[in-house]
Amino acid sequence: MKALLDTNIIINREANKASKQDIGILYKWLDKAKYTKYIHPITIQEIERNPNKATVEAFHVKMKSYEALPTTAPMASEVAAVSKKFDHSENDRIDTILLNEVFNERVDILISEDKKIHTKANALGISDNVYTINSFLEKIFAENPDLVEYKVLSVQQKYFAELDFSDEFFDSLKDDYPGFDKWFKKKANEIAYVTINKTNGKILSFLYIKKEGPDEVYSDIDPIFKPKKRLKVGTFKVVSNGVRLGERFLKIIFDNALVNKVEEIYVTIFDKRDEQNRLIALLEEWGFQLWGRKNEELVYVRDFTKKFNSQNPKETYPYISLGGNIFVVPIYPEYHTELIPDSILHTESKGDFIDDQPHRNAISKVYISRSWERNLQKGDIIIFYRTGGFYKSVVTTIGVVDNIYQSFDNVEDFIKKTRRRSVFTEVKLKEHWNYNPESRPFLVNFLYVYSFPQRINLKQLIDLGVFQDIEDAPRGFKRITQTQLNIILKATKTDESFIIH
Numbered sequence: 001m002k003a004l005l006d007t008n009i010i011i012n013r014e015a016n017k018a019s020k021q022d023i024g025i026l027y028k029w030l031d032k033a034k035y036t037k038y039i040h041p042i043t044i045q046e047i048e049r050n051p052n053k054a055t056v057e058a059f060h061v062k063m064k065s066y067e068a069l070p071t072t073a074p075m076a077s078e079v080a081a082v083s084k085k086f087d088h089s090e091n092d093r094i095d096t097i098l099l100n101e102v103f104n105e106r107v108d109i110l111i112s113e114d115k116k117i118h119t120k121a122n123a124l125g126i127s128d129n130v131y132t133i134n135s136f137l138e139k140i141f142a143e144n145p146d147l148v149e150y151k152v153l154s155v156q157q158k159y160f161a162e163l164d165f166s167d168e169f170f171d172s173l174k175d176d177y178p179g180f181d182k183w184f185k186k187k188a189n190e191i192a193y194v195t196i197n198k199t200n201g202k203i204l205s206f207l208y209i210k211k212e213g214p215d216e217v218y219s220d221i222d223p224i225f226k227p228k229k230r231l232k233v234g235t236f237k238v239v240s241n242g243v244r245l246g247e248r249f250l251k252i253i254f255d256n257a258l259v260n261k262v263e264e265i266y267v268t269i270f271d272k273r274d275e276q277n278r279l280i281a282l283l284e285e286w287g288f289q290l291w292g293r294k295n296e297e298l299v300y301v302r303d304f305t306k307k308f309n310s311q312n313p314k315e316t317y318p319y320i321s322l323g324g325n326i327f328v329v330p331i332y333p334e335y336h337t338e339l340i341p342d343s344i345l346h347t348e349s350k351g352d353f354i355d356d357q358p359h360r361n362a363i364s365k366v367y368i369s370r371s372w373e374r375n376l377q378k379g380d381i382i383i384f385y386r387t388g389g390f391y392k393s394v395v396t397t398i399g400v401v402d403n404i405y406q407s408f409d410n411v412e413d414f415i416k417k418t419r420r421r422s423v424f425t426e427v428k429l430k431e432h433w434n435y436n437p438e439s440r441p442f443l444v445n446f447l448y449v450y451s452f453p454q455r456i457n458l459k460q461l462i463d464l465g466v467f468q469d470i471e472d473a474p475r476g477f478k479r480i481t482q483t484q485l486n487i488i489l490k491a492t493k494t495d496e497s498f499i500i501h
Contacts, residue, residue: 002067003035004101006112007043007094008274009133010066011055022239022275026111026133029140038107039066042097072097073104082123086116096120102129111136113274115281128416134278155195155205155248161188169203173237176270192235193252195245205245208234209253211260221294225266231257231304233267236279246282247363251448254318257304258497265302268294287315308500310379313400317363318449320400321500325380326485327477328395329367336386339365339422340397340448364402366421367444368432371476374442376404382446383488385474393458393473395488396451403445418443452492464491 013023030037047059075083075097083096095117102110103126110130112118121130131139165184174180193207214227233253238246257265267283270276280300288300308321331339367382376382384397408414411433418429432441461467466484489496 001033001035001109002038002107003030004038004040004069004098004107004110005043005066006098006110006114006117007046008113009111010039010043010059011047011050012274022133025239026136029137033140035109037066039068040098040101041069041072042094044068046094069101069106073101073106075100076103078124079103082120086120086123092116099124099126099130102126109136113278115277132278133274155193155252157191158194159188160184160190160192163192163194163203164201167203169206169237169239172273172275173235176272193249195248203239205238205249207236207249207252209256210234211256211262221299222292228263229261231260231262231265233265236267236269237275238279239275246279250282250286251363258318261497262304265304266291267300268297269300270297285314286317306500308379310377313379313402313447314364317400317447318498319500320381320398320449320498321379322381322482322485323379323500324377325375326383326480326482327373327376327380328383328385328474328480329369329371329477330385330387330474331367332387336384336396339367340384340451362421363447364421365399365446365448366418367446368418368422368424368441369444369476370436370439370441373477373479374404374406376401376444376477378402378404381485382444382477383480383485390458390470394455395461395492396455397448398450398452398494399446399448401444402447405443405445407442408440414441414443421445450494450498452488452494454491454493456488456491460491461488464488 009023009026013027027037048056050056079096079100082099083093087093087096095112095114098110098112099117099120101107102121103124108129110117110121111133112130113132118127118130118132121127165181170180170184177183187208190208193205193209194203195205196202197204210232212230212232214229216225216227216230218225231253236249238249253265265288267288269280269283271280280298283300283302286302288302291299291301293299306319307316308319308323309316310321310324313320378401380401382399382401383395384399385393385395387393405417408417411430414433415426415429418424419426422429424432435441456464458467458470458473462469462472464487466480466487467473488494489499
């Protein structure tokens with residue numbers, strides 16, 4: 001397989017220590033998955049024009065790590081049309097030349113962190129062959145689960161003083177923020193959320209959050225904030241690793257915002273590194289909007305007042321509304337905690353569910369079904385019912401429907417829409433597809449919202465009148481009424497602060 005690498009990835013690999021961790025992981029898995037790393041002649045020219053002589057010299061020394069494309073594809077008319085629409089600079093045109101190699105099938109994939117490249121790839125219909133670092137790693141792990149060696153420990157709360165400040169993870173933060181080392185030492189006895197690579201002890205993600213009251217001074221933010229209760233995301237960094245730690249940390253941010261009853265969440269962030277631009281894209285996907293600036297940093301804000309957007313639940317996550325349909329859906333024990341690890345039962349071992357797969361960390365997940373009931377809508381509520389019999393079946397989790405896929409072009413299309421957020425390997429997905437050609441499965445993209453603190457079993461559900469008898473237990477998506485849901489919420493001792501009645 002031939003992987004063409006964008007210029008910035010190569011430059012970061014050879015000369016930018018601050019991005020070494022992300023790029024190093026990428027190169028490791030390119031080699032493990034037996035991809036040949038290709039470089040375009042125009043990239044060589046671009047690097048040789050770099051004013052940093054050390055970068056150019058380092059590149060020439062390490063040229064043997066890459067295969068240069070011996071010939072280049074003539075510009076396809078479709079690519080030229082996209083270039084005319086999107087390209088406004090020489091860098092844009094160079095990016096299009098790289099995309100042209102993918103469009104003409106001279107290489108199998110292109111890896112780039114540039115948002116505009118991905119926009120153009122989508123316009124050309126080749127987005128399945130153009131990856132970010134993170135999406136490439138997710139693809140590798142989904143296709144080759146046996147390759148994955150390291151385990152990512154679950155998110156831990158650590159005092160700043162317990163962390164190794166010499167870890168290369170902090171290098172970019174030291175470079176971006178003068179006085180970061182002094183700030184870090186001052187926070188010695190405060191708590192941060194971290195994940196650590198179990199194999200080598202390196203930090204993979206870090207989150208520090210702070211509650212602020214209405215009397216907080218924001219004179220350095222333009223436009224200035226009005227008085228409100230806020231949650232500040234003080235430091236947030238995630239290394240690209242293919243296991244969706246970014247979403248896992250967003251869940252922590254939203255959970256803290258709920259507990260602290262804030263009206264707004266905000267984060268200040270530079271936009272000069274690929275890792276920062278990845279984080280900005282993630283924040284925007286989940287409802288954060290550009291507010292203004294704090295000196296050289298951008299300020300992104302997320303309204304956290306109680307509201308619900310049924311057409312885009314991510315924008316108002318974790319709030320849900322009782323205004324739509326409500327379904328109970330069964331999930332087998334062998335898949336339950338694999339897909340929804342936060343809903344682990346007391347009888348299960350946490351050690352069996354280490355967060356080393358994308359679907360475990362993601363808020364957004366996929367449920368595969370052959371249910372007769374298929375009339376789900378965006379914004380509908382789903383209650384997960386872990387099967388197991390009269391006393392062991394329990395309702396565990398609330399989710400909200402984000403999207404539904406009812407039909408697919410072929411098995412490859414089905415796998416593409418499923419694999420990164422599902423518990424199943426590609427082999428299992430093909431088995432699902434081929435199980436009954438007369439009744440293909442459909443997919444429900446859902447957002448994991450809440451795990452019930454108190455579990456109630458099938459017997460209790462029958463006693464409470466949610467189900468009539470054992471035969472009434474769900475076989476597929478089973479509609480229930482708002483009254484029945486309210487019974488479940490009360491019996492499970494649910495904190496209803498995220499529910500709009």
